[in-house]
Amino acid sequence: MSESFRVGTRGSALATTQTGWAAQKLAGISGLDVETVLVKTEGDVVTGSLATLGGTGVFAAALRQHLLDAGCDLAVHSLKDLPTAQPEGLVLAAIPAREDVRDALCSRDSLGLDQLPHGAKIGTGSPRRAAQLLAYRSDFEIVDIRGNVPTRLGRVKGVGKTLDDGSVGRSTQGDLDAVILAAAGMRRLGLEDHITEYLDPSIMLPAPGQGALALETRSAGSGHQALDAALSQFDDAHTRMQVEAERALLSTLEAGCAAPIGALAHIDGDDLVLEAVACNPDGSETMRRSARIACSTTDAAQQLGRSLAQSMIADGAAVVAGLA
Template sequence: MSETFRVGTRGSALATTQTGWAAKRLAQSSGLEVETILVKTEGDVITGPLSQLGGTGVFAAALRQHLLDSGCDLAVHSLKDLPTKQPEGLVLAAIPEREDVRDALCARDGLKLSELPEGAKIGTGSPRRAAQLLAFRQDFQIVDIRGNVPTRLGRVKGIGDTHDDGSVGRSVQGDLDAVILAAAGMRRLGLDKHITEYLDPQIMLPAPGQGALALEVRSTGSDHPALDQALADLDHLPTRMQVEAERALLAALEAGCAAPIGALARVEGQTLILEAVACNPDGSETMRRSAQSNGLSVQAAQELGRSLAESMIADGAAVVAGLV
């Protein structure tokens, strides 16, 4: 009888889809069977704006505790939702190759961002997205929303209730002109047909770690050598360097994943380039900076993130972003 490893996940369609993708890859590589464990997190049961739900990690805490208590051998997270400080006893064993990093506009009538009417109502639960939208156009009305991806899509006029399979129900809420969602999540769910524009990072820098998954195990390993090797094989060094730079910047700015901070790193040849933006929550002021490192290593990436953050802090980024 084959050994079985247990993978923990939240119960949302996106979480189970992401976990299913990772579990399948690991099962194929390791030769092990897989059992999925559903874990309800605080972020799934508390209502209210996401930015006010107790800071970073609100969706990850229960899943991590389940992993620490040996209720599962592996947890799969959206990396952008994880606090920058790694908890004692857990390690990110693998960060697979990143999906599309961009934010996506899902608007009525196929409209692009510049084509939305004056005073258009745009839904998002992210202060980072809200600030950059207002920096682009002050007339936008930002509406705080939460819920899973189909629920958010259902708020857009003409889209209605979009089910997990991409179909549209008869009930139409339609109180918004558009919503902003992560392109990666839309693509993973097969809902990218509703994207009317992939937002250029020059307009909207994504969240640090956006588009990347984090596969987490106990520091002592998963208790399955074949799984540990499969995790090592799935780890994608270019993606890990990118997100390490972005998250090091976020940590040095002492900003959580709900802060109006965007960051995106990319590898060009032997150079790692990091771009970052700090925004006033009302979009009235933004500070955008970039830096590069000629060393391609995780350590060099972390140093690049910290160095750029220190430069931005010296120029007043914390004041701009309302972090002090």
Template sequence: MSESFRVGTRGSALATTQTGWAAQKLAEISGLEVQTVLVKTEGDVVTGSLATLGGTGVFAAALRQRLLDSGCDLAVHSLKDLPTAQPEGLVLACIPAREDVRDALCSHDSLGLDDLPQGAKVGTGSPRRAAQLLAYRSDLQIVDIRGNVPTRLGRVKGIGETLDDGSVGRSTQGDLDAVILAAAGMRRLGLESYITEYLDPSIMLPAPGQGALALEVRSTGSGHQALDQALESFDDLHTRMQVVAERSLLSTLEAGCAAPIGALAHVDGAELVLEAVACNPDGSEVMRRSARTAADSINSAVQLGRDLAESMIADGAAVVAGLA
């Protein structure tokens, strides 16, 4: 019998899909078999908005505890859901190449953001998305929503009837004109046909780390030399530099993943460019800044995020975003 490793995942369709993708890639590289360990997290069982749940880390804590207890060898997270402070005893061993970073509009009658009717109801559980939507179109009505991707899609007029998913509540179907979701999750689930418009980062900057996966092991390693080597080779340096800069900015602003903060880094030739936005939750005030540095090390990416955040704080970002 061949040696195998155990990968921990949440039970949602998106979590199991992206975990399965990452685990299969690692199995191919390492030559090991895979066992999947399903872990129920607080975010899966507690109702209420992301903001009231505390946002940061609500989906990750139980998975990380299972990893620390040696109940699995590897955990796969959506990086944007992880707190910026790394817990003792665990390390992000691999950040694979990033999926689409953008937010996506999924609307009734395939209307674009500019074409939605006056006062249209748009669903999102993210204060960051809500603030940037209102900054772009102050007439929109933002409706706070939770649930998995099919459940959220089911809230849009005309879309719910086309979804074959038992978790879509018929009582809440069709009450919204549109929802905003991460394009990466839609694409991973094969639901990109429901995307009406990919929102340009000039309109809506994504969450720090959006579109990236974080593959986490114990600081001492996974317990499998072949898996540790596979994780090292599967890591994408450009993606790691980008998300490190974004998360360094978020950490310096002392903001969690539920804060109205957006950030996106990209490599431009020999430079790493970081764009960031801090918004008043009602969209009435927006501070947008960018900075660049040499794309030569993880340390320089950390410093880029820190420097940009500190300049934004000096200009009043904490007050703008309601963090002060």
């Protein structure tokens, strides 16, 4: 009987798709079989906006506890959903190459952001997205929404009828002109045909870590030498440096993953460039800054994030973003 490892995941379509992709890649590298363990999290059962629930970290807590309790050997997260403080006893063993980092507009009648009518209703559960939308067009009406990707898409007029996989329930309202979702999740689910417009980072900076997956194990290892070796091979050095800079900025600003903060790092030659924005939740004020550093280590990437955050704090970013 061949050896297998257990991978923990939430039960949503996006979570199981992401987990399945990562697990099969690791199984191929390691030669191990894989067993999937479904874990129900607080964020899956408690209603209310993500901001009032304490941010998207509510989705990770139960999964991490299951990992600590040895109920699984590996957990797969959307990195943007993870709090920046790493729990004792756990380590991000691999961050594979990143998917599309951008936010995506999914609208009725294929209308672009500039073509949406005055007062258009746009759904998002993210204060970061809401603030940047209002900064771009103050006439938009932002509607706080929750639910899985098909449920959110079903809120858009006319779109629910085109989702023929049965994933949108009869309660779908079709009450919105558009929703904003992460392009990475749409692409992973094969729903990119519903994307009307990829929002350029000059309009909307993504969440720190957006588009990246985090593969987490116990600090002492997964319990499988072949899996630990596969995780090391699966890790992408450039992606790790980028997200380390973004998350260090978020941590230094003492902002949670539901705060109106955007950040995006990219490699430019030998340099790591980090862009960041802090927004007033109502979009009335934004502070956008960038910095770069010759970078070859994660320590240097983290220092770039911390130093840019400190300069933004000195200029009043905490007050702008309502974090003070």
